[in-house]
Amino acid sequence: DSGVTQTPKHLITATGQRVTLRCSPRSGDLSVYWYQQSLDQGLQFLIQYYNGEERAKGNILERFSAQQFPDLHSELNLSSLELGDSALYFCASSDRDRNTIYFGEGSWLTVV
Amino acid sequence: GENVEQHPSTLSVQEGDSAVIKCTYSDSASNYFPWYKQELGKRPQLIIDIRSNVGEKKDQRIAVTLNKTAKHFSLHITETQPEDSAVYFCAASKNTGFQKLVFGTGTRLLVSP
Numbered sequence: 386d387s388g389v390t391q392t393p394k395h396l397i398t399a400t401g402q403r404v405t406l407r408c409s410p411r412s413g414d415l416s417v418y419w420y421q422q423s424l425d426q427g428l429q430f431l432i433q434y435y436n437g438e439e440r441a442k443g444n445i446l447e448r449f450s451a452q453q454f455p456d457l458h459s460e461l462n463l464s465s466l467e468l469g470d471s472a473l474y475f476c477a478s479s480d481r482d483r484n485t486i487y488f489g490e491g492s493w494l495t496v497v
Numbered sequence: 498g499e500n501v502e503q504h505p506s507t508l509s510v511q512e513g514d515s516a517v518i519k520c521t522y523s524d525s526a527s528n529y530f531p532w533y534k535q536e537l538g539k540r541p542q543l544i545i546d547i548r549s550n551v552g553e554k555k556d557q558r559i560a561v562t563l564n565k566t567a568k569h570f571s572l573h574i575t576e577t578q579p580e581d582s583a584v585y586f587c588a589a590s591k592n593t594g595f596q597k598l599v600f601g602t603g604t605r606l607l608v609s610p
Contacts, residue, residue, distance in 0.1 A: 387540065418598075428541065428586060428600045441597040475540060485531065486598055488540040 388412065389489035391476050397495045403464040406492045410457055410478030416440070417459040418477040418486060419451055428475070434459055466496045499524040501589050503601025511609055516577050518604045520587035521569040527589040530563060530570045531598070535584045544585075545572070577608045 388411035398404055410417050419431040430443035434453035445451075448466075453459040463470060473493055479486040500523040510516050522530075528549035533541035547554045547561045547570065554561050558577075563570040574581055587601040 387542075427602045430597060430599065433597055443597070473538075485543060485546065487543070488533075490540050 387487040387489060389476055389478050389487055391474075391489035391492050393492055394490065395493045395495075397497060398466060400466055400468060400496055402466050402496075403462065404466065404494065406461040406463070406474050406476075406494070408459045408461070408476030408478075408489060410459070410476075411487060414478035414480045414487075415457065416479045416486075417453055417457070418479075419445075419459070419461050420475040420477065420488075421472050422475060422491075423469075423472040426472075431461070463494070468496050470494065471496045499527060499589055499591075499597075499599040501587060501599050501601040503587050503604055505604060506602065507605045507607070509607045509609065510577050512577060512579060514577055514608075516574045516581070516606055516608075518572045518585055518587070518606070519569060520571070520589075520601050521567075522589040522599075523568070524589070524591065525565075525568065526591050529590045530561070531588050532559075532561060532572050533586045533588065533600075535586065535603075537583075541586060574606075577606075579608050579610055582606055582608045 390409040392407045415436045418433045421429045431445040432451050433441040437453050451461045473491045475491045477486040477488045503520045531546035534544045535541040558575050560573045584603045586603050588598045590598045
């Protein structure tokens with residue numbers, strides 16, 4: 386167990402819908418990262434937050450948005466969903482003084 | 498920005514053989530290089546990492562080497578076992594405090610009994 390908690394574990398939704406994925410980082414970690422992994426693909430960096438502020442942005446679609454709240458949990462919002470958005474979405478966290486990031490178990494999103 | 502290339506994309510070995518996975522990075526300022534193992538449908542798990550002030554690091558059957566001049570680093574697994582079968586990702590980042598890990602494309606390792 387990495388200490389990073391993600392919910393829901395599985396989600397099936399229809400095209401055009403909107404979903405929210407939630408992440409609680411490890412205790413004490415201020416940084417949260419979101420990654421997308423499509424079937425048999427690598428880890429695509431989406432976005433990073435540090436202590437509530439956006440710090441880095443990757444290949445995140447405009448239909449996607451994220452935020453980190455004062456209690457440090459984060460949410461990734463995916464809207465106007467398309468079939469191609471079906472993927473495993475990972476949240477990860479780290480503290481400022483260490484490079485090591487730890488992944489949650491992921492949220493499986495299936496768009497039908 | 499940083500770009501990490503990883504080879505090979507697939508690697509098949511017999512149990513007991515050694516396996517080597519190689520990565521190159523583009524940003525000479527990168528100084529942290531972790532390796533993650535991901536089993537099917539599960540989260541990537543850190544297995545070993547190395548920082549730029551070290552050339553080699555070993556942990557039981559796995560070792561990582563770093564050549565900063567050539568900007569490449571490698572994962573070595575000795576005496577492979579079937580449970581080593583997984584996808585392995587290398588990554589690189591700069592120690593800026595707000596580091597962004599850039600991952601390689603992954604290597605699928607299959608260890609046959």
